[in-house]
Amino acid sequence: xxxxxxxxxxxxxxxxxxxxxxxxxxxxxxxxxxxxxxxxxxxxxxxxxxxxxxxxxxxxxxxxxxxxxxxxxxxxxxxxxxxxxxxxxxxxxxxxxxxxxxxxxxxxxxxxxxxxxxxxxxxxxxxxxxxxxxxxxxxxxxxxxxxxxxxxxxxxxxxxxxxxxxxxxxxxxxxxxxxxxxxxxxxxxxxxxxxxxxxxxxxxxxxxxxxxxxxxxxxxxxxxxxxxxxxxxxxxxxxxxxxxxxxxxxxxxxxxxxxxxxxxxxxxxxxxxxxxxxxxxxxxxxxxxxxxxxxxxxxxxxxxxxxxxxxxxxxxxxxxxxxxxxxxxxxxxxxxxxxxxxxxxxxxxxxxxxxxxxxxxxxxxxxxxxxxxxxxxxxxxxxxxxxxxxxxxxxxxxxxxxxxxxxxxxxxxxxx
Amino acid sequence: xxxxxxxxxxxxxxxxxxxxxxxxxxxxxxxxxxxxxxxxxxxxxxxxxxxxxxxxxxxxxxxxxxxxxxxxxxxxxxxxxxxxxxxxxxxxxxxxxxxxxxxxxxxxxxxxxxxxxxxxxxxxxxxxxxxxxxxxxxxxxxxxxxxxxxxxxxxxxxxxxxxxxxxxxxxxxxxxxxxxxxxxxxxxxxxxxxxxxxxxxxxxxxxxxxxxxxxxxxxxxxxxxxxxxxxxxxxxxxxxxxxxxxxxxxxxxxxxxxxxxxxxxxxxxxxxxxxxxxxxxxxxxxxxxxxxxxxxxxxxxxxxxxxxxxxxxxxxxxxxxxxxxxxxxxxxxxxxxxxxxxxxxxxxxxxxxxxxxxxxxxxxxxxxxxxxxxxxxxxxxxxxxxxxxxxxxxxxxxxxxxxxxxxxxxxxxxxx
Numbered sequence: 060x061x062x063x064x065x066x067x068x069x070x071x072x073x074x075x076x077x078x079x080x081x082x083x084x085x086x087x088x089x090x091x092x093x094x095x096x097x098x099x100x101x102x103x104x105x106x107x108x109x110x111x112x113x114x115x116x117x118x119x120x121x122x123x124x125x126x127x128x129x130x131x132x133x134x135x136x137x138x139x140x141x142x143x144x145x146x147x148x149x150x151x152x153x154x155x156x157x158x159x160x161x162x163x164x165x166x167x168x169x170x171x172x173x174x175x176x177x178x179x180x181x182x183x184x185x186x187x188x189x190x191x192x193x194x195x196x197x198x199x200x201x202x203x204x205x206x207x208x209x210x211x212x213x214x215x216x217x218x219x220x221x222x223x224x225x226x227x228x229x230x231x232x233x234x235x236x237x238x239x240x241x242x243x244x245x246x247x248x249x250x251x252x253x254x255x256x257x258x259x260x261x262x263x264x265x266x267x268x269x270x271x272x273x274x275x276x277x278x279x280x281x282x283x284x285x286x287x288x289x290x291x292x293x294x295x296x297x298x299x300x301x302x303x304x305x306x307x308x309x310x311x312x313x314x315x316x317x318x319x320x321x322x323x324x325x326x327x328x329x330x331x332x333x334x335x336x337x338x339x340x341x342x343x344x345x346x347x348x349x350x351x352x353x354x355x356x357x358x359x360x361x362x363x364x365x366x367x368x369x370x371x372x373x374x375x376x377x378x379x380x381x382x383x384x385x386x387x388x389x390x391x392x393x394x395x396x397x398x399x400x401x402x403x404x405x406x407x408x409x410x411x412x413x414x415x416x417x418x419x420x421x422x423x424x425x426x427x428x429x430x431x432x433x434x435x436x437x438x439x440x441x442x443x444x445x446x447x448x449x450x451x452x453x454x455x456x457x458x459x460x461x462x463x464x465x466x467x468x469x470x471x472x473x474x475x
Numbered sequence: 476x477x478x479x480x481x482x483x484x485x486x487x488x489x490x491x492x493x494x495x496x497x498x499x500x501x502x503x504x505x506x507x508x509x510x511x512x513x514x515x516x517x518x519x520x521x522x523x524x525x526x527x528x529x530x531x532x533x534x535x536x537x538x539x540x541x542x543x544x545x546x547x548x549x550x551x552x553x554x555x556x557x558x559x560x561x562x563x564x565x566x567x568x569x570x571x572x573x574x575x576x577x578x579x580x581x582x583x584x585x586x587x588x589x590x591x592x593x594x595x596x597x598x599x600x601x602x603x604x605x606x607x608x609x610x611x612x613x614x615x616x617x618x619x620x621x622x623x624x625x626x627x628x629x630x631x632x633x634x635x636x637x638x639x640x641x642x643x644x645x646x647x648x649x650x651x652x653x654x655x656x657x658x659x660x661x662x663x664x665x666x667x668x669x670x671x672x673x674x675x676x677x678x679x680x681x682x683x684x685x686x687x688x689x690x691x692x693x694x695x696x697x698x699x700x701x702x703x704x705x706x707x708x709x710x711x712x713x714x715x716x717x718x719x720x721x722x723x724x725x726x727x728x729x730x731x732x733x734x735x736x737x738x739x740x741x742x743x744x745x746x747x748x749x750x751x752x753x754x755x756x757x758x759x760x761x762x763x764x765x766x767x768x769x770x771x772x773x774x775x776x777x778x779x780x781x782x783x784x785x786x787x788x789x790x791x792x793x794x795x796x797x798x799x800x801x802x803x804x805x806x807x808x809x810x811x812x813x814x815x816x817x818x819x820x821x822x823x824x825x826x827x828x829x830x831x832x833x834x835x836x837x838x839x840x841x842x843x844x845x846x847x848x849x850x851x852x853x854x855x856x857x858x859x860x861x862x863x864x865x866x867x868x869x870x871x872x873x874x875x876x877x878x879x880x881x882x883x884x885x886x887x888x889x890x891x
Contacts, residue, residue: 064513068484097480212837221837269709281802285701292804293685293841299801302835304794307722316833378720385715386697386802388708417732419718421628421637425709 072098073451075287076106077115077135081161082265086119086132107133113456114139115159135160142450143192143205143243144443145185146250146436149225149277152181154188155439159203161261161447163435165192178220178231181209186240203450204244206442208253209233210278212296218247224278224313244453246445250274251298253441254433255282256289258393260444262433267390272431273300273380275398277347279321281383301325305379323375326351326398332371336364348397355401372398373406377413384414384422395431403430488514489867491703492522493531493551497577498681502535502548523549529872530555531575551576556866559608559621559659560859561601562666562852565641565693568597570604571855575619577677577863579851581608594636594647597625602656619866620660622858624669625649626694628712634663640694640729660869662861666690667714669857670849671698672705674809676860678849683806688847689716689796691814693763695737697799717741721795739791742767742814748787752780764813771817788814789822793829800830800838811847819846 079095080087093103110116111133119134137160146153150173155166169184189205211228212221218234234245255272258264264284272282279301283290290297301321302314309318310331322328326347333342333350342353342365357365384392394407411428418426431437451457495511496503509519526532527549535550553576562569566589571582585600605621627639634650650661671688674680680700688698695717699706706713717737718730725734726747738744742763749758749766758769758781773781800808810823827844834842847853867873 065515065518067513097483099481102481285706286704288702290701293806294804294837296835296837297802297804299804299835299838302801303798382719383802385718386713386799388710388713388715390709419712419715421710421712422715 070452070457071288072096072102073106073109073457074448076103077110077451078260078265080116080133080135081260086134088122088130088132090130092133109457115451137162138200140200140203140450142203142443142446143189144253144436144439144441144446145188145205145207146253146438146442147181147185147207147209148250149210152184152188153436153439154185154192155436155443156192156202157440157443158200159447161440161443163440166439167191176226178228178233178236181233182236182240185237189241202243204246204446205241206246206248206253206445206449207233207237208248208250208438208442210250212294213247213249213252215246215248215295218245220247244446244449246442246449248295248442248445250276250278250438250441251280251282252289252291252295253439253445254395254431254437255284255298255441256444256448257433257437257441258282258395258431259284259287259289261440262431262437263391263393263427263429267427269387269389270391270393271383271387271389272393272395273376273399274396275324275326275376275394276396277326279325279396283387300379300383303379303382305375320375320379324372324379324398328375329354329368329372329398332368333364336367340364342368351398351401355403358402358405369402369405370409372402373409374413376406377410378417380410381414381417381422384418384426388422388425390425390427392426392428393431394429395433395437399430486868486873487704488512488518489522489525489873490864492519493526493867494676494681496532496549496551497676502550504538504546504548506546508549525873531867553578554616556616556619558619558859558862558866559605560669560852560855560857560862561604561621561623562669562854562858563597563601563623563625564666565626568600568604569852569855570601570608571852571859572608572618573856573859574616575863577856577859579856582855583607592642594644594649594652598649598652598656601653605657618659620662620862621657622662622664622669622861622865623649623653624664624666624854624858626666628710629663629665629668631662631664631707631711634661636663660862660865662858662865664711664858664861666692666694666854666857667696667698668705668707668711669855669861670811670847670853671700671714671857672860672864673849673853673857674698674811674847675700675703675705677856678847678853679807679809679843679845683843685803685805686807686809687799687803687805688809688811689792689799689815690812691740691742691792691810692812693742695741695812699803716795716799719795719798721791736791736795740788740795740814744791745770745784745788745814748784749780752783756780758784767814767817771819774818774821785818785821786825788818789825790829792822793826794833796826797830797833797838800834800842804838804841806841806843808842808844809847810845811849811853815846 075096079092089103093100116133117136119132121129137158139159142157144155151168151170153168156164167188209220211223214221220231220233234247254274258272264270268287270284274280281298281300283298302319304318305320306318310322312319312322330347330350344350354365358369491512495508505519509516532549533552535548537545553574555575558573560571567586569584572580583604625636628637630637636647636649650663670690674688680686684703686700690696697714697716718735721736722734726738728735728738746763746766760766770781774785
């Protein structure tokens with residue numbers, strides 16, 4: 060049975076209150092936070108007091124409340140500290156430094172070896188990136204934590220890369236390896252989870268509770284948010300949609316099975332579609348990301364092969380997504396990842412038509428379908444958000460010690 | 476954003492505490508409830524006081540606590556009131572009367588017309604059933620509520636049968652129609668949701684938080700529990716797994732599409748498999764439920780067609796389930812419904828092998844897979860559980876009025 064301690068509930072409320080401040084266009088009042096979260100004013104006042112004391116929020120002026128007592132406005136205290144978000148991809152590592160409001164301060168991309176990438180190569184690239192950014196910032200605020208996204212299956216608690224699809228790693232204790240060389244708290248997860256959390260804090264997830272995020276890159280996955288929380292499943296592998304069978308006896312997939320969704324709508328799948336349409340197509344390129352970019356540009360100028368490649372991708376994507384939507388009946392579906400970034404509106408529009416033809420009426424009734432609106436790289440942003448969530452969980456700052464300190468101070472204030 | 480008020484949290488805690496008492500083999504102490512739910516002892520003591528006062532729980536002796544103060548034991552107060560669970564199926568309506576411990580007291584099954592079933596026919600059958608059971612119980616406890624399960628899409632808040640797949644109804648206000656003739660609170664939902672709730676309170680869901688329940692009857696669905704709560708989706712249609720495409724261009728489905736899961740593993744799908752194997756098979760019968768029963772018996776004695784029909788059903792079921800499991804990564808998968816009841820262990824065993832060959836290692840790692848252990852009819856039991864949940868939500872009994880009454884009494888006790 061689910062165990063939800065008072066501590067869990069308090070943590071969840073703290074997240075919700077802070078997400079609400081992040082989601083707002085400008086500073087907000089405690090009353091607005093209470094209205095948006097459904098929490099009582101007293102609870103919100105308590106959470107805000109805690110976040111103000113920890114320096115995560117700051118007072119940001121007052122609003123006129125029509126003759127009543129003016130209400131204090133709150134904003135994220137961007138200068139409180141920095142967060143690092145790291146996106147380990149197949150050929151490179153992107154390291155980004157954020158302020159506490161999750162605005163990018165600096166960004167660097169480091170290449171990985173072309174072949175035979177070992178754990179040490181990844182660790183070296185990350186450490187070089189983080190140290191470079193820290194040095195460059197000079198007297199900048201302390202780094203409160205770093206989140207690392209690495210493809211494949213991740214065991215979060217232990218910080219282990221259980222399996223990497225690109226390099227066929229097994230059970231690499233990546234967090235321990237990094238902890239030997241980096242001083243800040245480290246959080247490990249995969250790009251699907253990172254991208255979904257970014258969407259929850261900064262994209263379509265600000266508006267809804269139940270959300271699916273389809274991420275189309277070299278791999279394909281469906282990030283799942285239920286009741287405003289990331290759904291991970293029993294072993295943190297929920298959302299493995301890429302290897303759902305779409306075409307029985309269809310294309311071979313790198314997983315060894317046939318006809319998987321990923322074999323059709325990933326960068327590799329789209330490159331293969333182009334090759335099937337015209338084996339001599341000038342759109343082909345050894346770099347599959349480049350193929351997708353070329354298809355996008357060529358389709359825009361009416362190139363027949365590119366137009367047909369987009370149409371076929373939309374058909375496969377729409378049929379697969381319709382089944383997924385019938386199952387989850389979410390409020391919002393978001394399309395993200397390199398493929399969605401490049402193929403954009405035409406892919407969205409054609410996929411929407413296929414979904415409309417295949418999903419059940421009840422599924423379509425409440426659904427919004429859109430491209431990701433998360434700026435920049437959602438994976439490094441999401442990784443940094445994991446670090447923020449970790450900081451909000453920190454017992455020194457938010458645990459019983461801090462509560463005791465606060466109570467003592469309040470008692471003193473009452474007697475003085 | 477998710478709104479979880481203090482009221483929501485209190486309701487959820489009340490459900491969890493009570494589910495814990497139901498799940499136990501015998502009476503339990505407050506300490507055991509606190510340990511099982513993760514709630515603090517003080518919170519549990521509070522919830523228990525409320526449930527004792529409402530008469531839902533009763534004191535049931537004491538346990539020896541090894542020299543300490545003896546701990547009071549708690550049990551469900553079965554005599555507090557009765558609940559009704561109603562399973563509206565394609566050809567008949569089953570009405571069952573339960574005590575508050577959800578033990579069946581009486582049960583009746585009423586036939587529906589062979590053709591052209593109208594809403595009035597269903598309402599008449601339900602009212603006849605409920606009145607018959609009420610009369611028979613004579614001076615029995617008051618009926619606290621009735622849950623009605625009806626196939627298809629249900630709009631719960633309004634109590635509307637939005638769409639019925641058997642009778643092609645649209646927007647029938649079933650709860651209003653029933654409320655004109657029945658005096659108790661009424662709760663409407665569908666068999667998939669009812670069966671899943673029964674599994675959560677009385678089956679495999681007692682042990683785990685994340686659960687899938689595959690229900691194979693005339694229709695096929697996947698009931699979803701996330702973090703110990705039923706997942707409904709945006710329009711209460713989550714779990715529509717029956718019309719997931721399993722075989723592109725495959726069998727025609729009654730939904731108008733081709734190759735749906737339901738076209739292979741429902742009672743109708745299995746009858747069709749038998750017909751494809753041998754159009755003259757003595758296993759065939761106009762009643763598709765009967766075909767499945769015959770297949771089960773014939774397979775047990777080694778009949779070649781029956782054995783092959785079970786093997787093909789297991790292959791289709793296993794392939795479809797593997798994709799579903801990769802997506803949800805649940806702790807437990809339960810197989811229920813008429814098909815599972817009849818084909819039982821042989822279907823479970825063969826399906827398990829297919830899943831093992833098709834699902835990802837991370838999916839299989841934490842998974843248990845079993846037949847439903849819910850006794851009797853899980854749909855009417857689940858419907859009665861909705862009525863219990865409704866009663867636990869009742870503001871008169873558990874709301875601020877009751878809390879005020881309690882506080883006043885406690886204040887009086889202190890001063891006297």
